Amino acid sequence: MNSRLYRYLRILACVPLLAGGGHVHADAAKAGRFYEDALVRFQGNDVPGAIIQLKNALQQDRDMLAAHLLLAKAYLSSGDVGPAEVEFKEALRLGADREVVVVPLAQIYLMQGRYQLLIDSIKPDGLSLPAKVDVLSLRGTALGNVGKSIDATRSFEEARALDSLSPVPLLAEVPRLIAGGELDVARVRAERAVELAPDLAAAHNALASVKHAAGDLAGALAGYEKAISLQPGFVDAVVARAGILIDLSRDAEAVSTLAVLDTASEPRARYLQALLATRRGDAAAASRYMEEAAGLVDALPSEWLATQEQILMVGALAHYSGRQYEKARKYLEALTGRYPRNIGARRLLAAVLVDMGEYPRAATLLDQVLRDLPDDPQTLHLLGRVQLAQKRYARATELFERALAAGGRSSELQASLGASRLGQGERAAGISNLKAAFEHNPQDLGVAVTLANLLVREGQKPDALAVAMRVVEALPDDPSALNLLGLIKASTGDAEGARQAYVEAVRKSPGFMPAQLNLIRADIESGRLDEARSLLDTLLRKNKRDGIAMYEMAMLEQRAGRHAEASRWFERAAAERPNDVRIVLGLVELRSAAGDRVGAREAAYGLALRRKGDLGVMAALANTEIAAGDLRSAQQTLREMTALAEFDATALVRIGYLQLAAANPDAAVYAARKAMQGRPADLAAMALMVQAERMRKDSPAVDSALQALRKQHPGSSIGMRLAGDVAMDRGQPAQAVERYRQAFELQPDFDLVTRLASAHVLLGKPEQGAVWVRRWLQRAPDDMSAYSVLAELEMRKGDWVAARRGYEKVVASGRFDARTLNNLANVLIHLGEGDPVALAQQALAMAPGDVAIVDTLGWALARAGRYDEAIRHLRDARLRAPQDAEIRWHLGFALARQGRADEARAELQAALQDGAQSAWTDEARELLKKL
Template sequence: MNTGAGKRSWRMARVIAMLVLTATVLAGIALVARRAARPSPREELVASLAAMKRGNYSAARNHAIAASEGPDPAPANAVLGRTYLLIGDGAAAEGALNRAVAAGMPRVRLHQLFADAYLAQGDPERALAEAARAAPRYGVYAARVRARALAARGEVPSATALLEEVLARQPNDAAAFGALGRIRMAAGDVLGADLASRRAMALDPANLDAIVLAGEVVRSRYGLVAALPWFERALSQDAYYLPALIQYAATAGEAGRYTAMLSATRRALAARPSSPQALYLHAVMAARAGNRDLARTLLGRTGDAGLTMPGVVMLAGMLAYADGGYEQAVVSFREVVGRQPMNLVARRLLGASLLRSGDARGALEILRPIAVRPDADSYTLALAGRAFEATGERDWAARFLDRAARPALADPQPFAGDGSPGALAAAVAGAPGDPALAVAYARSLVDGGRIDLAEQRAEAIATASPGAPEAQLLAGDVLATQRRFGAALARYRQAANLRFDAPVMLRLAEAANRTGATREATAALSLYLSQNPQSLVAHRVLANLQLGARDWPAAVDTLERLHEGTGNRDALIQAQLAYAYTAAGDAETGLGYGRAAYQLAPMNPAACDAYGWALYEQGKTDAALQLLEKAAKLAPDHAGIRWHLGQALADAGRTAEARREIAQALRYPAFPDRAPATALLKLIGA
């Protein structure tokens, strides 16, 4: 019998038993400590209400979830439902409210919250019915829900009137001011939305929806970069507030701040993985990075909600087009054009997709509204020309392809309205307080040539809706149609103070330039570019103004930035670079750009002229003359091209022809080189 081994075993067992006992005691102590440190359900509920009051809705939700696990879940779930409503999750709010009722809370106390939840899920009819059941003590909340539901049904005047009644009784109701601001913004009354959102923030500085609305107003009035601090302000209170994250990500992306966009999008997906807006923004970034497979996967995750978002449908069409799925692209782009008839990008892409899919007639039908305009862009004209080629109508194809090869010399015109004057007049009669219908009706009058009546209607709308940029824009467009650019400029200034986007900026710059206020046009463009640094159209217009003002170094800088963004595919930019470098004294660089422009578009008069003028400035007059004469034949009404040709002819000793070309240039009132042209004409014996 081995007594030593037995003793060792016994000692080992004692050690193990003591270790187990110690571990058990320590675990018990830790459990007790954790329970002592964890707030009680009641404390969690109080913390939720406090977080809600200071504007941290995500924290309020988390505290309410913890409180709902306690012995009295009814009030906790009711508060949880309110937090879900504040962050815009209607389905989760409805679920929490149902749990509150199941736990014993009378439904009569929750009708207004259920109504809000139904509205957040996109069901205004059910929201209206439920709000009507609310108890009188919750009447103000129910009235706010009814107003928002009416607005969702398109009954904007009734919704506004209802909120104004609420505010007459409750002048310090921040939520009512916030709802009024949202409705006004959606109706196009930017100034009214601004006033309402600021009043809501003054009454309740922690109102995140009002802060985000203020950011949207600032983005409309002043630009992308100016709006970002407002969204950051909301996120400083609640880092995972989804509406602020979505607005911040979208705005940062448009401003070219892609790192910030990616960070905000990731946080939005962490806050709500199923958010269609966040998934869409992430898909946009994936598409920009060239990862089309990931972009398609993300769009697929948006589900049915994504189908209601034009941006999602548009991106799906672009991905299909890039992959050669033209029939699928047609379906997507047709959906967007059906919802947004004035979306020119979607219309062009639909035309291109129809043409690629073999439906040339369908492409012509879609492209016709913009291809027949005097200021149609070369891409649309080329598409129309190829469509006519596909149908065998070669005469029409030649006309459109010829126009596509020439610069657009016609004045820009507003895009045609959607709908006949008669139908829109009836719609206005049925909804006299809807400014959007009134604007559409007046635009239809312009399209129909009834300018006098259109002007009367436009002025009446602009006077009645001083805070609606569309109304001011309409009044300016009617005046510009009559070439009354001074009066139009005043209206465009008012519109720009309300919504400083590309259409308003372009009209303002054009009207200012037409009235000789070139500095104002340049200042407007510079301001716009400071807020929208990615805008190619603004850079193009700025370059045109700089070229017109003979500011060659500035024009070179702007055009080089454009060239960097578009690559070597844009003949007009290369031609303008040739002009700018040549005039700045660098004819060698100008010649390189001129040659590149001509190789891209040998039938474009601007390319011919730019190449020829660079050759002339290098002393190669004979070679230059061939190109300058070709340019003059392609654009016989362009004074600048005739002036260039006249100088080259004079240098070649062909004085009679030179006199004829210079005299033709001098016939144009807006010809900017009148003094040197007159001097040269005298010198060669006019």
């Protein structure tokens, strides 16, 4: 029989009631057949076919754990990480063992950039060696990505120590070492990985990356080529190889290399295509590719993106080319903060700051770059622009001339020199210089923008308009040129002309954000609210997290008088920016009730930010953090609450119990002591102290806390109850019985009855426990929970008939739960009577996914000869509890009866491997011999 019955008897505390709903589909056998077909397809690399069959299985039985788990693996293998994460979490919710899902979940979190979640929730403890090595390697990467370099190094070292022959931790560490400039160590790691796994593309790519960073372009090219030969379409290797080829002016080879990729989804490839288009003189294609690269980068998860040096740079360059300085700055600040060695990023950030008018910081950055590259013409040019903006014209002219002498040849540099001369009062020379630069290259949009803007500032708007119109003529398909024309027309007061320029820019390049936003603003200004709303809807469909578009929508709705909608959009925009936001506590409660732990936590966190010091809000946040398993964050929130609560005993006790839930008994002790400073005799605070010391397992402190409570409250049932719990902690059931008895006499309740029964069971006297239960039933003859406990005690005595009567009484009352049905089903299996299958099915419908019930149902089906259905449920149970020997015995039995000898043999061997003796082991050994 199945020995994993629900125990109403508790050793330390009552078994909590389980709540839940669900169903068992009538056609479980059909679901099992779909699953088995999907398994064959998946093993044969027919992943799409496997996904279809798994969905079919789940249509028959939505709670089929094995199907959810295999579907997660199928999605992950096809790169669809969002649905994969959903399915892995569903498998966990349904009871899958952590060993089965921990590595793929960690990989998903890393791919999504959710590093802190990986660190907090994916631990190596209790895993097998391969899984532990993988998890430690993934954690090392995540720790490095959140700036915990020492912890990252330690994690990689531990992984290598566990398995010195695995290339996994070596390859995981290489990117971090390259970013830190530790190229020699990186080379050692990469070479060792190649030695261990010569046919692994990732190993050759890692070694090529090291050579690339060291300037060995020939060696890097060879390495990337090797990686691509081993794994065609290896994106990192393809992009890196193409980049080197472009640097070497081998454009045809670069085009051929990129042709193997779906460049529409790879921002680095799109950026390289923009460079190639620029070299071909195809400005429209270059602009389009830059826009697409920017959009692709924007769509990436922000936490993951923050650790990707190349992609951050692509995003910054793409946005800078489109004059989206705020976005470019965001990427560059992330990049320079994490990769301070990247001189190009520092220089580009300075350029952005110059364009945004933040000249002091730009000058500081440029001075730093000049210390590394004293004659760099780009840096000299930028620093000259800073001086120009600050009207230090002589110094600007000097820097521009130095840039020209150092080899700077851009028309923009010449235009800047012209502007500085204008500032020095050399008006004719300056304007002549600028116009000459523009005439030399009217397709140089940068020069056109500089000249036109300077002319506008000089009051020469017709001349500025002429420049803008000339650049549009030179670049008729370039939306940036049309956007410039719109801006210049707007500056001249031609609002309709400006709007038409923006419309044309958007028509030519629907994804060009500057023109779109300028068109929206023009429409709002002129009262074309419907047109503006339509454009904003399009933007938000493309990027739902575009805070600027949300802000514009809020302004539009405010202008239209739709205040509720304006408020909604302001809140959404503020959540992205994130300033001046409002989130209601009811949202936290709603999401929590719906099981959306992540969403609840996010809402609670936003609310806590905006209502600092509100203990109720912070308690809600702590609860969501605990529910999400982020105990570290919960403990920090609770520490802040403890400080804010001052000496409010009620608040401190509440905080203390939350600390216990967050596995921080030391903090709970502190909260209890602080509460008692304000109210020294507070019973709740003193009880909290005992519970906290129990969790700390500090015997002297537990005794002191308990003695203080009982001295202060000698007639308290709580004190006696806690004394009994402490005795049970120490393996003293006889003493616990006496304390629980005294507590019961002070204040009778069923919780104490279950404690008394548990203590008597430990004493080997279940009949004495039954006496207490019967005594309680004299007080409360309709207490069905008491009848359930009594039935379990009858089973412990071996009186299965009496146990059946007890459970059937509870069921007949209508006041039963899934545990009662499960236990009754097991009694019937043992007696060979009744319909245990129906009872187990009913129990599973009430508590779907509970491993004991899943196993009971499978075992009942197996004993009834319904092996197809039995195997489906027993597989499910094994996935939830793979270390449970009895479940494996049940599965082995069913597989053997189905004629699947190899699988049955494996399950029976696993069930019997520890040599323990149970009621079923003799039967299992006999069956194994027959197989």
